Amino acid sequence: MSDSLPSTTDDWAFFLDIDGTLIDIAPTPDAVVVPHDLPGILDRLSQRTGGALALLTGRDLDTVDRLFAPFTLPAGAIHGTQLRFADGEVAIPSESPALAGIRERLGAFVAGRPGMLLEDKGTALAVHFRADPTAHDAVEREVRDAAAAGGADLTVQPGKAVFEIRPAHADKGRALATFMDSPAFAGRRPVAIGDDVTDESMFAEATRRGGQAFRVGAAQAGSFAHKAFDDPAGVRAWLAGLAA
Numbered sequence: 106m107s108d109s110l111p112s113t114t115d116d117w118a119f120f121l122d123i124d125g126t127l128i129d130i131a132p133t134p135d136a137v138v139v140p141h142d143l144p145g146i147l148d149r150l151s152q153r154t155g156g157a158l159a160l161l162t163g164r165d166l167d168t169v170d171r172l173f174a175p176f177t178l179p180a181g182a183i184h185g186t187q188l189r190f191a192d193g194e195v196a197i198p199s200e201s202p203a204l205a206g207i208r209e210r211l212g213a214f215v216a217g218r219p220g221m222l223l224e225d226k227g228t229a230l231a232v233h234f235r236a237d238p239t240a241h242d243a244v245e246r247e248v249r250d251a252a253a254a255g256g257a258d259l260t261v262q263p264g265k266a267v268f269e270i271r272p273a274h275a276d277k278g279r280a281l282a283t284f285m286d287s288p289a290f291a292g293r294r295p296v297a298i299g300d301d302v303t304d305e306s307m308f309a310e311a312t313r314r315g316g317q318a319f320r321v322g323a324a325q326a327g328s329f330a331h332k333a334f335d336d337p338a339g340v341r342a343w344l345a346g347l348a349a
């Protein structure tokens with residue numbers, strides 16, 4: 106099977122990661138910049154595919170909508186936990202009861218540590234340490250201990266200068282499968298684009314369904330995705346071409 110990027114929207118369903126794929130990595134989650142024309146390009150692609158474009162992201166749904174306003178695209182937010190379908194229907198699980206205590210614990214952990222940042226996404230909590238890479242091991246230990254104390258409903262999601270605690274029942278691969286079984290996506294071939302370990306489940310599922318998976322940045326041994334883009338600017342240029 107060819108591993109070249111789709112050059113048309115015909116028959117394809119698009120699954121796009123956000124941070125590090127559509128937009129450049131920034132020092133903090135709030136500091137990202139969405140190029141002014143990107144939301145419109147995604148909306149045009151969505152229309153051209155009959156709604157078969159979903160953002161699969163670690164971000165929460167409210168943040169996705171703020172970043173890509175005025176459009177509200179199909180999305181699998183918080184790593185596939187919160188789903189919004191092409192018809193606008195939304196499925197959001199309730200918060201694990203254990204998260205309240207973990208939120209307090211991680212809040213106390215980052216307090217007084219200027220290189221760390223707690224991102225509260227409601228059903229998930231992320232401890233960022235981009236400003237202090239030496240904190241990697243301490244953050245991982247604390248987040249894994251906190252998650253273990255929270256029980257089997259929760260799991261640890263590593264990422265780029267971040268460890269998160271998120272619901273265990275979902276991931277981007279399962280979200281991709283759910284979208285592919287929904288009316289706007291059914292019958293198309295999935296193409297998944299991502300940059301990080303959280304994207305591997307959607308890469309695997311897209312490949313399993315006879316689709317394609319492409320990675321932004323360096324090729325990764327053992328990854329289901331082919332390297333296709335050096336950076337998010339390359340992804341945006343490809344999408345702009347498809348939407349033109």
Ligand SMILES: O=P(O)(O)OC[C@H]1O[C@H](O[C@H]2O[C@H](CO)[C@@H](O)[C@H](O)[C@H]2O)[C@H](O)[C@@H](O)[C@@H]1O
Pocket residue numbers: 122123124125126129130131132133134135137161162163164165224231233235264265266267269301303
């Ligand atoms: O699945 P994604 O759309 O790639 O989201 C993954 C996480 O992205 C965000 O954190 C990352 O990007 C930040 C902004 O560039 C950066 O400062 C941070 O170091 C990265 O880990 C977001 O804040 C997380 O909630 C997402 O899970």
Ligand SMILES: [Mg+2]
Pocket residue numbers: 122123124125126299300301
């Ligand atoms: Mg990413």
